[in-house]
Amino acid sequence: MSPTRTMPPFDVQGLLSDPDTRIVVCCGSGGVGKTTTAAALALHAAEQGRRVCVLTIDPARRLAQSIGLSELDNTPRQIPGVGLEAGGALFAMMLDMKRTFDEIVEQHADPQRAEQILANSFYQTLSSSFAGTQEYMAMEKLGQLAREAEQTGEWDLIVVDTPPSRSALDFLDAPERLGSFLDGRFIRFLMAPARVGGRAYMKIVGTGFSIVSGVMTKILGAQLLNDLQTLVAGLDSVFGGFRERAEQTYSLLQAPGTTFVVVAAPEADALREASYFVERLQSDQMPLGGLVVNRMHTTAAADLSAERAAGAAEDLHEQKAHTLTAALLQLHANTMRVIAREAHLLERFRGAHPAVGVASAPALAGDVHDLPGLRKVGAALTQITHSA
Amino acid sequence: MALSAASSAWDAVRLHVVTGKGGTGKTTVAAALALALASGGQRVLLMEVEGRQGIAQLFDVPPLPYDERRVAVAKGGGDVFALAVDPEAALFEYLDMYYRLGRAGKALRKIGAVEFATTVAPGVRDVLLTGKAYEAARRSKGGKRGAKLAYDAVVLDAPPTGRITRFLNVNNEVAGIAKVGPIRKQADSIMQLMRSRQTAVHLVTLLEEMPTQETIDGVSELTAAGLPAGSVLINQVRKPALRGETLRAAGKNELDAHEIEAGLKAAGLQSHDGLVAALLNEAHDHAERITLEKAERRRLRSLDTPTIDLEWQPDGIDLAGLYELADEINTQVKA
Numbered sequence: 043m044s045p046t047r048t049m050p051p052f053d054v055q056g057l058l059s060d061p062d063t064r065i066v067v068c069c070g071s072g073g074v075g076k077t078t079t080a081a082a083l084a085l086h087a088a089e090q091g092r093r094v095c096v097l098t099i100d101p102a103r104r105l106a107q108s109i110g111l112s113e114l115d116n117t118p119r120q121i122p123g124v125g126l127e128a129g130g131a132l133f134a135m136m137l138d139m140k141r142t143f144d145e146i147v148e149q150h151a152d153p154q155r156a157e158q159i160l161a162n163s164f165y166q167t168l169s170s171s172f173a174g175t176q177e178y179m180a181m182e183k184l185g186q187l188a189r190e191a192e193q194t195g196e197w198d199l200i201v202v203d204t205p206p207s208r209s210a211l212d213f214l215d216a217p218e219r220l221g222s223f224l225d226g227r228f229i230r231f232l233m234a235p236a237r238v239g240g241r242a243y244m245k246i247v248g249t250g251f252s253i254v255s256g257v258m259t260k261i262l263g264a265q266l267l268n269d270l271q272t273l274v275a276g277l278d279s280v281f282g283g284f285r286e287r288a289e290q291t292y293s294l295l296q297a298p299g300t301t302f303v304v305v306a307a308p309e310a311d312a313l314r315e316a317s318y319f320v321e322r323l324q325s326d327q328m329p330l331g332g333l334v335v336n337r338m339h340t341t342a343a344a345d346l347s348a349e350r351a352a353g354a355a356e357d358l359h360e361q362k363a364h365t366l367t368a369a370l371l372q373l374h375a376n377t378m379r380v381i382a383r384e385a386h387l388l389e390r391f392r393g394a395h396p397a398v399g400v401a402s403a404p405a406l407a408g409d410v411h412d413l414p415g416l417r418k419v420g421a422a423l424t425q426i427t428h429s430a
Numbered sequence: 431m432a433l434s435a436a437s438s439a440w441d442a443v444r445l446h447v448v449t450g451k452g453g454t455g456k457t458t459v460a461a462a463l464a465l466a467l468a469s470g471g472q473r474v475l476l477m478e479v480e481g482r483q484g485i486a487q488l489f490d491v492p493p494l495p496y497d498e499r500r501v502a503v504a505k506g507g508g509d510v511f512a513l514a515v516d517p518e519a520a521l522f523e524y525l526d527m528y529y530r531l532g533r534a535g536k537a538l539r540k541i542g543a544v545e546f547a548t549t550v551a552p553g554v555r556d557v558l559l560t561g562k563a564y565e566a567a568r569r570s571k572g573g574k575r576g577a578k579l580a581y582d583a584v585v586l587d588a589p590p591t592g593r594i595t596r597f598l599n600v601n602n603e604v605a606g607i608a609k610v611g612p613i614r615k616q617a618d619s620i621m622q623l624m625r626s627r628q629t630a631v632h633l634v635t636l637l638e639e640m641p642t643q644e645t646i647d648g649v650s651e652l653t654a655a656g657l658p659a660g661s662v663l664i665n666q667v668r669k670p671a672l673r674g675e676t677l678r679a680a681g682k683n684e685l686d687a688h689e690i691e692a693g694l695k696a697a698g699l700q701s702h703d704g705l706v707a708a709l710l711n712e713a714h715d716h717a718e719r720i721t722l723e724k725a726e727r728r729r730l731r732s733l734d735t736p737t738i739d740l741e742w743q744p745d746g747i748d749l750a751g752l753y754e755l756a757d758e759i760n761t762q763v764k765a
Contacts, residue, residue, distance in 0.1 A: 072452020072590050073641075167603050168553070219549050228542035254541050257534045261525070263611025307453060310746060311484065343708035346699070354697035366676060366685065367693020370709045373671045373716055379744045407718035409639040 052332030052399030054303075055424040058087040061198070062299055065188065066331070069204045069323075070305035071315035075336035075403075078410050078419060079305045080203040081134075082403075085413065086420030087199055088125035088132035095133040095187055095197040099180045099205050116141040118187070118197075124413070133197055139179040143169040146182060150283040155276060164273045176205055178220075182284065185291035214292070214326055220285045231255070232274040301331035304398075308338055308384035313391050320395050332399035334423060335388065339380045340404045348378035440467075440763070443630045445567040445623065446585045446660065449594040449648065450634030451641045455665045457484035458747050459634045459740065460587040461510075462755035463663075468508035469760060472582040475566050476501070476512045479559040480589065485512045490749060496520075505753065511581075513566070517548045520558040527565075528612065556600040557617075564620045567628070591633060591648040598624050598631065599655050630660030635730070637664060637723035642730060649733050662735050663759075664727075666742040670720050672713065681717035685710055738762045 057063055068080040077098055084096035095118050118133035125131050148156050159165050169175060180202075187200050223229060231251050258267050294300065302323050306316035316333060323330050352375040358368035388400070403422040410419060440446070446463060450456035457478065464476040475498060478485050483493045489501040494514040502510040521544060525531045531538075538544055547554045569580040589597045601617040601624070608614040623629060631652055635645040649659045672680050679685050687706050694701035730737060740758055743751050 072592075074453055164607055167607055215549075223542070223546055226542040226545075228546050231541060231543075251541070253534055253537045254543065257529075257531060257538060258543070260529060260612075262613055263608060266608045266611060266613065269607070309453070310487075311457070312453065314487070315482070341708060342711060343705050346705060350699070354694075354699050357697045358693060361696060364689070364693030364696050366672075367690050367697065367709075369671045369676075370690060370693075370713050371697070373712055374709055376744045377712055383744075383746050407715040408722060411639065 050397070050399045052334070052401040054083070054332075054334075054401050057301060057331055058083060058092070058199075058424065059090060063301060064191070064199060064299035065184070065294070065301070066199070066201045067204065067295070067300065067302045068202065068305050068334075069302060069319055071312050074305050074307040074312045075410075075419075076305045077203045078416070079303070079334055079336060079403075079423070080201050082410075082416045082419035082423065083303075084132060084134075084199075084201040085124065085416045086424055087201070088130040089128055089417075091125070091128035091130040092199045093131045093133075093195075093197040094125075094199045094201060095135070095191070096201045096203070097135055097137065097183060097187060098203040099137045099176065099183075116183075131197070137176070137180055137183050139176050140170040142179040142183050143175065146284055147277075147280050150280040151276070155279075159273070159276045159280070162269075162273050162276070164269050165277075168273075177215075178284075178288070180205065181288050181291050185287050185294065188291070188294055214295075214322070214328070220281070220288055224281055224285055229274065232271050233278065295328055296326075298329070301329050303331050303334055305334045305336065307336050308387055310387055313387050317391060317394055320398055330398065332401060333391070333395075335400060335402040336419075337405040338384060338402045339377060341374070341377050341381060343374060344378075344381075346374060346378075348375045348382065351375040351378065440583075440630060440660075442627045443660070444579070444581075444583060445563060445629045446583060447563075447588045447594070447598065447629065447631040448585060448634060448663075449588045449591050449631060450663075450665075451591050451644045454634045454636050454641050455747075456590065456634045457482075457587050458488060458752070459632075459663050459665055459755070460585050461485060461488050462740070462752050463632070463759060464510045464583075464585040465502060465504050465752060465756035466759040466763075467583045467585065468502075468504035468510045469506050469756065470504070471507045472504075473508070473580070474504075474510050475581045475584045476510055476587065477515055477563060477566065477584065478513075478587040479515045479563075480587075481514070481516075483514060484587065485514065488747075488749075488752065502752075505756070515559055515562050517555045517558045518544060520562045521547060524558065524561055524565075528616070553600055553603065556597050557604055560598065560600060560620055560624070561616065564623055567623065588631075591644045594631065594648060595651040595655050595657065598652075598657055602655075625656050625658065627658065629658055631657055632660040632663055633735075634663045634665055636666055637668075637726040639722075639726065642726040646729065646733060649735055659733075659735050662730060662733065662737045663740060664730070664737055665740045667739045668716075668719060668723060668742050671716055672720075677717050677720060680710075680713040681721060683710065683714055685713060 057066070066080075066083060068076050068083070070076050080096055080098065084094045088094045097118075116135065116138035118135040121132045121134055144160060147159050151159060184200070184202055187197075191197050191200065231254060234251070262270070304316050304319045304323070306312040320330060320333070351371045355368045355371035355375065358364045358371070392398075392400075401423050403419050406415070406418065408415075410416060446467070448456055448460035448463060450459065460478075461476060464474045468474040476485060478494075485501065486493050489512070491499075491501050491512075494512055496514065496516045496519040498511045498513045500509050501512040504510060522535060525535055525538075548558070563584060563586045566581065567584045570577040571580050588594055599621075601620040604617040605614055605621065608617065633645045633648050635641045645662060649662075652659045670677060676685070687710065690706050690709060691701045694705065699705075738759055739762065740755050743754075745751075747755070
């Protein structure tokens with residue numbers, strides 16, 4: 043009943059040991075073990091001699107927990123001792139979105155203007171507490187790490203964990219959204235008064251703007267609109283640089299050397315989301331490596347079916363004997379039912395995406411939160427089980 | 431009037447927000463809660479905001495449009511309506527309701543202001559989505575002032591635990607930016623509802639380390655933000671197959687293999703070493719899992735929040751399973 047028997051295998055080992063593999067992006071819905079997968083792949087590659095940097099974007103400090111780091115800041119920190127024997131190394135970092143945003147501002151605006159922007163209350167809210175900012179900043183940070191890899195050679199493989207749920211796709215949308223905003227008429231509307239002042243700007247940008255201006259003032263109030271306009275005008279130079287870099291990162295994602303790994307758990311929701319991710323990546327022409335399915339249930343007694351086990355348990359109940367064996371048989375019947383359900387769900391995925399390779403890791407009874415646990419997951423994912 | 435069992439403990443609550451770490455079954459539990467609240471003749475609206483169409487999948491109906499549709503009839507009568515909120519549609523609805531913009535709305539779209547608000551500008555989506563939940567929870571029948579409420583309860587399938595406080599608190603951020611004006615007024619009204627006894631934020635969890643940790647963190651973040659934590663719904667609770675000394679022995683790999691062999695023979699199964707070893711191994715994993723669940727439950731007890739257990743269903747959740755979960759919720763809330 044192993045999924046790899048009916049599906050093309052996903053050669054994770056080959057992917058990680060290929061020196062041409064430079065970036066591995068793990069995506070998938072929340073709670074499927076994405077962070078664990080990213081950390082396990084990074085650890086495995088490092089212990090096989092690669093110099094790896096793993097970037098987590100998730101706000102929960104899960105990666106930190108799973109690799110035994112108590113603190114992760116916005117710069118990669120080397121994990122002592124890991125990969126040394128094989129000549130590899132492991133660095134880990136967690137995205138600090140506000141810090142990343144601040145750095146872009148400081149880099150692209152002159153000091154005086156940067157100071158004004160950083161002090162703007164609208165900016166502070168935008169950069170620290172709104173959903174969405176994270177995805178934009180993730181893009182930026184990945185680009186930075188890739189450039190650092192080229193310049194310093196500190197690492198030659200970057201493994202990225204993406205934000206949970208569908209918003210992970212905003213990661214792909216960021217450049218286009220920014221582009222259409224920056225090329226659009228709305229930004230000209232937002233910036234016009236700051237540049238021209240007074241009502242003169244209407245002559246420049248057209249009368250349609252007066253309607254919009256009226257409506258916006260009515261909705262937002264004059265003061266809020268003014269704050270927004272001041273911020274956008276101030277961020278003008280920053281936006282340009284940010285967009286250019288977002289576009290670079292986007293092409294980096296499409297370039298040879300990058301591989302997307304879709305992560306799922308063997309649950310209906312998670313696999314439906316995985317399908318969605320696969321389709322989305324294909325339509326964006328992003329290179330898809332394969333599907334990783336975590337927490338697959340397994341048994342060493344697959345030839346005793348759920349029905350026979352449950353029937354036998356019932357027999358024993360009627361005999362009012364061997365309660366222990368009856369309990370174990372009932373337990374086994376449940377396990378077999380879970381295995382059947384998982385196999386069925388994977389089969390459905392395969393029907394929709396026959397060409398996508400699959401690698402799987404078994405469900406462990408306990409949680410994975412240390413290096414030995416991650417090694418187990420890494421070993422399972424990189425082991426190709428050939429048809430029996 | 432027949433009151434639903436669940437509403438007797440949550441009498442004052444109009445807006446039930448359901449959050450949970452990804453993979454804990456948040457949408458399933460939100461749907462079961464809606465069924466539980468509707469049972470006995472109530473009208474309940476179940477809203478989703480993440481564009482996943484999870485509700486349609488659960489109730490086995492076509493994808494939901496931006497329209498409130500009846501998706502299920504609860505036990506003892508009562509209706510569950512469902513709505514998949516689309517931020518853009520919510521924006522126009524909001525503008526229409528409060529500003530009667532008419533054609534000016536079109537100008538906003540043409541210039542790109544709508545796209546900016548719903549996709550580029552961070553946070554605006556959350557403002558629109560929470561705004562819609564507020565509107566639905568406060569709506570009266572036929573839109574008349576003083577009339578009965580359109581829904582007895584609204585259940586919001588909200589973003590995951592890691593984001594929930596930020597999501598619900600977004601109007602507080604807005605209030606920080608807009609010092610005066612209509613947006614400020616709206617933001618203040620929404621925050622007032624969110625922080626009142628009319629709102630309960632329920633957290634769905636599994637008895638596993640990380641979901642439990644996120645739940646504990648989630649409750650303290652909500653509390654710190656002045657948002658009311660409701661119940662912790664523990665999903666997929668395993669019934670122990672072994673108890674007491676037997677469970678301990680299974681965990682230590684000390685079960686008697688001969689006894690199992692004899693049991694298999696008595697049941698007419700062909701026993702062999704491989705089978706016995708496999709069963710012992712499954713018993714060991716089960717014991718480890720039960721021990722872990724007990725430890726996680728102890729951690730959850732450190733919270734003041736009441737808990738509701740939802741039993742694990744090995745075949746997954748179908749429509750019949752949802753009704754079972756709804757029954758479990760009603761029984762425990764009544765108790």
